[in-house]
Amino acid sequence: MSAMVGRKRGFDRDEVLDQVTRAFWRDGFQATSVADLTGTTGVNPPSLYAAFGDKRALFAEAVARYQATYGAFTARALEEEPTARQAVERILTEAAIEYTTPDRPKGCLILSSPELHDLRDQARQAFEAKIRHDVATGALPAGTDVRRLALFVAATVRGMSSLARDGATREELRDVARTALSAWPAPVA
């Protein structure tokens, strides 16, 4: 065991990380200053730096927290739904809800941050894998353009997040999701 000696931290690390996550989510990495963060959290700079490291490390941890909480619904759907069609339907439906939840920043942190290109690429690869699996099992026609379909889903989710950031309502996003789903290829009955 470690020494566990010294003055105790005067704030809840998880709670502060959540406030930081929401700040980055709302305004982005660049537009959120450390002064903003110390203001909203009430934690002074030295304590913030001691607990999380510099601004980039804090952002990285905020993004990780976002993925594990607010943004986890996508990975959950891909894991739990049996077919790509069901997973995509659930993702788009839940995105309409998640992107417009009151008392939260609108849209998706990862889709809104230019610097998170790699995470977006991972998401697209996950879509591709799910669709490819359906083609392999015969749930989708053999000739299906896997990459194309994955890109269309990626584009739809990005479009929904962008509209949410501009103030689109939950119902409007749900309608966008339904319209997009009507472009999904007919299943092999």
Added chain:
Amino acid sequence: MSAMVGRKRGFDRDEVLDQVTRAFWRDGFQATSVADLTGTTGVNPPSLYAAFGDKRALFAEAVARYQATYGAFTARALEEEPTARQAVERILTEAAIEYTTPDRPKGCLILSSPELHDLRDQARQAFEAKIRHDVATGALPAGTDVRRLALFVAATVRGMSSLARDGATREELRDVARTALSAWPAPVA
């Protein structure tokens, strides 16, 4: 006529404005510093401020220039094509090209800039008007949800711009456009 007296400007105002437009387009308003602009244009701060005003005014003029040139294809399609379907097909097809033109920033300046929410709303209203006209003339079914269809087009274009910024190819965007178009309601034959 004005006096036309005094030392002449030592740079081409239009050329400099184009360079500024591309800088804002590539990096956004916040991330592009005045020092960046003086660096890329070779124009010193006092000359830049004398010619364009402060940074916000310069950005506004760059956006206006973008709308009149690189981003004009959307308004052109809405004006020139007879039906909403044809206009949207042309917009999506040309967006795939415009958003991936070599030696240019990728994607759309207006869709990438959080501060241009009003211009995006104007674009959505223009889509709506075009679609509503088709419903009125019978080119689209009477029960068509105009707002819903316009939002879907807006979402698709935003998604394509976002994908382009992340490095999607022209062909990938074209495929996204085609997939989205397959969700368009059947015309009243």
Added chain:
DNA sequence: TCCAATCTGTAACGACCACTACACAACGGC
């Protein structure tokens, strides 16, 4: 040729940026 007007380059302004040195407060172990 001298003036008034306009533009240009240098060099700075105060404000904010991310970040930290330092002294002090609060803790567990002895």
Added chain:
DNA sequence: GCCGTTGTGTAGTGGTCGTTACAGATTGGA
């Protein structure tokens, strides 16, 4: 009580931000 350790608050660091004061250069008009 005293010590070593760790967190906290104050008050700064050097650097970059958008912006401009100022002096010199260049122009057309008188």
